[in-house]
Amino acid sequence: MAPPIDVSRFEQLKASGDLPSPKGVALAVMRLTQQEDVSIANLANVIKTDPAFVGRLIKAANGIVGYGRRPVASVQDALTVLGLPAVRNMALGFSLLTHYRSGVCEGFDYGRYWAESLLSAVSMQAITLRTRAAAADEMYCLGLLARVGEIALATLYPHDYSRIVKEAGGQDLHRLLELESHAFAMTNAELGAAMLADWGLPRIFTDAAHCVASSTESTQSEGQREYVVTQSLALSQQVAKYCLGAEQERPQHKHRLLIAASRLNFDEETFGTLTDGVAREWLEWGALLSIHAEVLPPFGSVKALAPELGADGAEEEVPRQDVSMRALIVDTDVAACQTIAQFLGENGFQTSFTHDGFSAAELALDFMPDMMLIGEGLPDMSGGELVRVIRKTRIGRALYILILAEDVQEEVVVQALEAGADDALPKPVNLRVLLAKLGASRRLTDLNREIEQDREEIRHFAAELAVSNRRLQDAAMTDPLTGFPNRRCFSERFAQEWAFSLRNKRPLSCILVDVDHFKGINDTYGHDVGDAVLVQVAQAIRAAVRTQDVLARLGGDEFVVLCPGTAIESAMVCAERIRKAMHDLIMDTRLRSVKISISAGVACRDATMTDADSLFKRSDDGLYLAKKKGRDQVATAQLPQGRPGGSSAAGA
Template sequence: MAPPIDTARLEELKASGDLPSPKGVALAIMRLATQEDASMAEMARIIRTDPAFVGRLIKAANGVIGFGRRPIASVQDALTVLGMPAVRTMALGFSLMTHFRSGPCKAFNYARYWSACLVNAVATQAVTLRTRAAAPDEIYCLGLLSRVGELALATLYPVEYSEILTAAEKTPGFDIFEAENKRFGMDHAELGAAMLADWGMPRVFSESAYVAARGIEGTFVEGSRERTVSNTVLFAQAVAELCLASDATRPGTMRRVLTLGSRLEFDESGTRQLCNVIANDWADWGALLSVEAHRIPPAESIDTSEPEVDEDALTVQEEPESLITDENSTGNASTATRLRALTAMADPLARAAMRQLLGSAGYHVAEESDIALAVEHALDHEPELMIIDWAMAGESTKEFLSTLRKTRAGQGIFIIVVAESPDDEFRVRAFECGADDVLAKPASPRLLLARLQAGRRMSSLQREIERDREEIRHYAAELAVSNRRLQEVAMLDPLTGFPNRRFFIERLAQEWAASTRNKRPLSCVMVDVDSFRVVNESHGHEAGDAALRQVAAALRSVLRAHDVVARTGADEFLILCPDTSLEAAQVCADRVRAAVENADIVAGMLALRLTVSVGVACRDSSVTDADTLVRRAEQGMEIAKQSGRNRVSAVQLRPQSA
């Protein structure tokens, strides 16, 4: 997919010290994350030395879990939810954002770059919470860093890259990739993908970043996880363009967003609601990170029709602003909102008379002398009133009116047809093709003004309906956000703050798939609190709940950052250990057992000592699926209980005692 950069060349760039790289606390986090025996407690200690990163980490964790009764409030809880890979990459991304907010490349807009990257991050996460194509916390980091190749070139070659960016801005059709390759021997898409791969991101992430930077679809199989991730990054970059677009270019950008949303199987309404969620989250994250972010119009209000005709082409009467008359008025101007009218008449004298009459009634008037031009004008500018002389096109007027009424814009226009001596048969035909009223020509000014009152009432009703629709769309967007948060809360155990069984099952499926692809080990640990029923029966459920919370705290303090722990039963916990052999998982399990045994459990006035029985299993040739892996861990736990409790056992090895 992405043409590889020569390894020696990448190492040379890294050795120069100029390539964007983590610094300070972020560097310490990344180094600790590579250690096999790194614990959450040690990781939390390092993170706490950077208060700004603490706030960002907790916000990211709450974005994944949701806003339930027990939101994430501590560093260790955030580490438990996000896991080692996400925290490591998040530290990298935020470090780059902090240390590379400005630079020597004059033509590189650093502020706009980081604003776009932040939208990318928020958008990729928002999409993945719906598609479940990857871990939302990890793909947030992909969005934040997907354009890092641009920042790298601006940092490595500030003068030369500035010249290229300036030429690209001034020269239509300029091929920036060709210019970069000619000057640097690589382009920003290739360099960015190589950097992501070097930082340990999955290959599908680095490939997707390359595809998005190039603006292409890639060669991933249709319907595959790789294609979904790739389309997610493309969609996120389009949403970033939408958020940063000018009012004039926003409709065209919105059309592209809707197209890319359809590739992710979102309908138009769902895509627009998703854009609203992303824009709001972007503003919140921007305030937290001091990155430029602003509110944009609701996505439902962004018109995606073709650009309108130049307003200067309209023939408009310049009467003073007047008001829509009330229902009992005879046409004298009073105080209300000015409406737009369009007349379609071939006779210039008739047009002039109608212009004067409508102007005195408080309308802005535009004129057309051809029915086809009049219909086109109506579709572009959506006047509230349209008066058509049937004689302009005879029976062809029926076809034009029918066409107009089939469009969304044409449905809200009040249309009056004027004709010579219309009989009942003619009126029926006119009404059938879309006319709202029919008048004999020449129309009586008093009668016409009276009929205009009906048109105004109709326009008023149309506006009220549109306002109601806008409110409904707004409520629907809020409801969608609430439903998403409820769905996320459903993944959280409120007592311990750990994810629940539902979360564990989904994460297990993801890690099993990753283990299959990468041919890496995967282990599972089941922890059951010994004699916990006795605690509940002897001291009450309140004491039992307090004890469970402290057992959970003991587990949290000794687990590695990339382990995934969940409460899956009343007194049962499951731990997933990616990239962990059976022997390493046993070491982890014994650390868990010892932590609980040595913990001082306090419940009210009671001081308790609790132990756990732990079962361990690892994926091997006899473990054919994820369910079997969990069953093997459960069998190991049962052996530990039968052997005297407070033990670690594995059916794949001989039982081990404490």
């Protein structure tokens, strides 16, 4: 849970009017969505006054529609697809982007901040479409708003924050948080979480934003929804760093990305496809929002390299080839640190050292040691306190930790062990004894590595299984011959479109198509020719209908077309267009040319129909009439009195 900042302090900041806040249409949208009786029509009327927001909203809605779904083209449809919570949060995010695109905080890079936020938003949407941890549109908003605490501090204290950002440096997050806390009695992570909570975002989102912004370990277990949301946000921000990083930095960013992606059971192939999709979406959103975006090389063409750390803690851009033990030394005695590091290096250890607790905690997350040697009496905390901090992190649970003390008495040893250390050694350190103790720790380290390797194999297997399941699911919903959705998929989509039509009082038409004399084609020319005919029929149907129409093959030579928002007259025109396309279609075989024709039955939802099956049955009746009239016909069994607003048509 995100720790709260002082309530009175936060209320004072709000009352000052200097905190980033929604303006104009966004403010009106937020106020409207707080009303219990708000209607989509009223909300749409407000949104339509801002053409830029309309375009962004429709773009967002089209980003989450699934396979075969008709594109969103109106504000009302976008509101229905997204839902009020996501619309409110998008209005908020886009308003902040518009009004806080620049500022007077010289040290704060506004352009990069919004580019990273946009990339995080697009990544969150793509990740969530696969993890299903929350609504993809709401996760988009979380990605866009998660770092709002940074721009809030840059807005509230532009001169002080400029100095702090420059002093911390671009990559030193822990130093930035420390300086913020000292200067403002709060961090950007705490302020951001408070702002998100004040705007009404769910607790699960505010906690995730605080956890990632403060770089703290998630306390949730793998598989829990809170864990997935937090890891998704962390991964989305890693994607942003990868996309915005310099070309020479991308191999290291890719290495970190793949590690983070494995925590959500993504294999490299799946995550590469996701990242390439994010890069394409980034270009589209960047153009829409006037934010920096660039063309990236394919994810698969970038070779992942693991960053190595030298003795001074600096990264070296070479791949890690060995699995030698890594030791981190923390002590105020510089000479002793150098002596121990040199000795351990000569005995096959990779080493690094530092001289205070805060730097040690930060370096441990990057260096990922197998063991730590911690001296007592550090300048900012005791050795025992540092052990407790390290043990709370994920990597710290498996470390072998030695406390180095001037006088190893019984009480010192007890306190060290109670703090979480594994052993204690007197100073000055006897190097032979130290090597013996560290050698004994190898068994524990090797066991931990085997366990971690097993876990990675299980994750990899689970990710491959998830990909296979998705492919099987796609195959189960697709007709293998034509590539159209099959009857099972059509049944689900039909129910959705029927419900949408009822809810919004919009027409819904159904066209049932049957190839004339298809059995004769199969019997005369063989099933391979029959299959070729069906493929050509499918292609002709696809070319004759609109992009928002839903196509499916029901089986055999029967096809169906759903036309959302289409009255009977327009549906008859569409069916006639399909019939004419087939009439001009000639199939060449080894024996002779085969002329193809179809019959079609058309129906539109009316007040006499109780469910989707009633509409399908009415279109089937129309198909029967077309066959009865001699085939190569379009007909409807729609009754004039059954369809409001006009007379029915029959025949073609």
